[in-house]
């Protein structure tokens with residue numbers, strides 16, 4: 283007897299991209315997930331002995347993840363400029379590529395040794411036909427992104443993908459098939475949820491607006507209800523994925539210790555902001571400016587960020603408005 287509940291019309295990432303009118307012509311190879319999953323087995327965990335330009339110690343997997351990303355972008359023939367968190371300068375590939383790609387190959391890598399989820403964040407810009415093919419080509423606001431998303435290598439390997447003007451789709455890697463399957467079509471973020479996600483260890487450095495906002499959700503007056511739950515993984519891809527699924531808010535504010543915030547505009551903030559907005563949420567910087575309209579002046583520029591459920595970000599904005 284045929285069970286009518288069994289899904290027989292499976293949408294793989296390749297099929298999705300082929301069918302999508304916005305198809306960018308990229309394919310997933312699964313190399314990333316393979317290396318992350320085998321990390322301890324093949325002795326990849328640990329320090330690689332080099333530092334990236336911001337002085338962080340690079341993990342072996344950061345180095346390998348970056349190399350895989352760079353090589354696949356170069357060999358795609360579709361990419362002219364690549365900005366990676368692990369490369370000080372933008373990489374410019376010759377050829378006829380029409381796209382610029384920005385990426386954090388392995389975000390959350392400080393968590394790798396503890397087996398916590400990490401992932402890859404990426405954004406894709408379509409370059410003007412007369413683009414010079416330099417780093418300056420990507421000093422653009424997130425509103426210019428044609429596609430963005432992230433992967434999360436956790437209990438399962440998930441890929442979240444959105445294209446300009448479209449919705450947000452979630453794929454899960456089927457290990458047996460080696461294919462990403464569309465498992466979460468049209469992800470919509472709940473409008474509100476009482477969850478906050480922030481590194482509270484930085485609260486000493488917060489400004490008064492930030493303090494007032496977090497106090498207001500932790501010590502609500504009777505009129506605005508119960509205190510929020512705290513959830514902070516310290517891996518943006520995992521905190522963002524939870525926020526996308528359950529709702530709530532995630533923040534990495536600018537503060538006295540990090541006046542420009544910690545997260546990078548081009549390959550951390552903007553792609554996540556595009557995903558959040560297209561799933562029905564919002565993302566703003568520490569000045570409450572729409573994150574997607576923030577233009578970096580340098581490829582590795584940072585910004586404060588508040589993102590998540592639409593109504594939760596409205597609350598953030600209303601508290602900050604009192605402190606302007």
Ligand code: AHM
Pocket residue numbers: 338367386388389390391392481516517518519534544
């Ligand atoms: P990374 O790109 O060096 O991994 O840093 C980014 C990570 C994010 O994943 C996460 O949201 C944040 O840094 C956590 O920072 P902190 O440890 O200061 O809370």
Ligand code: MG
Pocket residue numbers: 367386388389390550
């Ligand atoms: Mg990162």
